[in-house]
Amino acid sequence: MTIEKFAAIYQRAAERKGGETQLESLINAPLSKQEIESIPEDRWLSALSMKVFQSGISWSVVRNKWPNFEELFFQFRIEPLLMLSEEQWEQKAQDPKIIRHLTKVMSIPANAQMIYNCRQQYGSFSSMVANWPQEDITGLWDYLKKYGSRLGGNTGPYTLRQMGVDTFLLSGDVEAYLRNIKVIEGGKNTKRALSAANKAFIDWQQQSGRSMSEISQIIAFSTGDNRV
Incomplete structure (x- = not known):
């Protein structure tokens, strides 16, 4: 063709x-490969989570509430979030300062685990993203969909673009x-x-x-x- x-x-x-x-x-x-590699993991989790919440909701409403999300979820630092119990997550999902949506809130620990797991194989989530081959960039989309939570469709790719990834x-x-x-x-x-x-x-x-x-x-x- x-x-x-x-x-x-x-x-x-x-x-x-x-x-x-x-x-x-x-x-x-x-951004350059080096700039992508230097992005802290908490910024990835914050960006992925924001896009999950923006799906089906006014983007500006989510952005305006995002400082409250950052505060409630420990600035999206991976280790503290992974230490929370399911009951604690359910409590946080009911906090009136954020958008109360349990299944979207529960994507946060799932995606924190995905980012944490990347350390074992790639050194860091940022390193995996930065070094993913361009000829299979849609394979990265598929990785986010397969191993993450609620990152299918445009959610994963739009987050990558927002973070400066070449896609x-x-x-x-x-x-x-x-x-x-x-x-x-x-x-x-x-x-x-x-x-x-x-x-x-x-x-x-x-x-x-x-x-x-x-x-x-x-x-x-x-x-x-x-x-x-």
């Missing part, structure tokens, strides 16, 4: 956004574009669809020398209803 050249995608995005200079001003670059996203505009060029057919979260999308982004990366994150944003700017 022949996919559209990245140069054509870029030109269309630039035309829609008022020129190359304007387009470039809208694009955010990912593409299957946002509405990007998914629609990939369907239009027949890279994705059927369910977007099937192994076949994710593998095909990952391969297409590797091809565009080789053509352009840009990060997956930048390519993903440029594709989003090149399609949909986001003209200047």
Whole structure:
């Protein structure tokens, strides 16, 4: 299958956004591998937990309450959280200072355990993420879904992007574009669809020398209803 050249995608995005200079001003670059490796584990758990709570709830409401979450959950430090009993977790889930949702609260210890377990195999969760091969970035999405709690769909990938990881996203505009060029057919979260999308982004990366994150944003700017 022949996919559209990245140069054509870029030109269309630039035309829609008022020129190359304007387009470039809208694009955010990912962090370096070294910067990702230096992210403390508590910041990963905080970010993952925030995205879990933002699923189906106003993002701004969750952000406004997040200082209370940080206080109640020991600034998301892994060891203190793993020492809590199930009864203590149930008590915390009823605290009126946070958003009271037991199953989402219980994703916190589950994801703390996932991060803790990564130390044995990878040295740290940050090291695992930083060194995950780009040609299988959707495998990292799958890892979060398989070993974490409530991190399937867009939750895991959006957290990675928010934290500066170089990954593409299957946002509405990007998914629609990939369907239009027949890279994705059927369910977007099937192994076949994710593998095909990952391969297409590797091809565009080789053509352009840009990060997956930048390519993903440029594709989003090149399609949909986001003209200047």
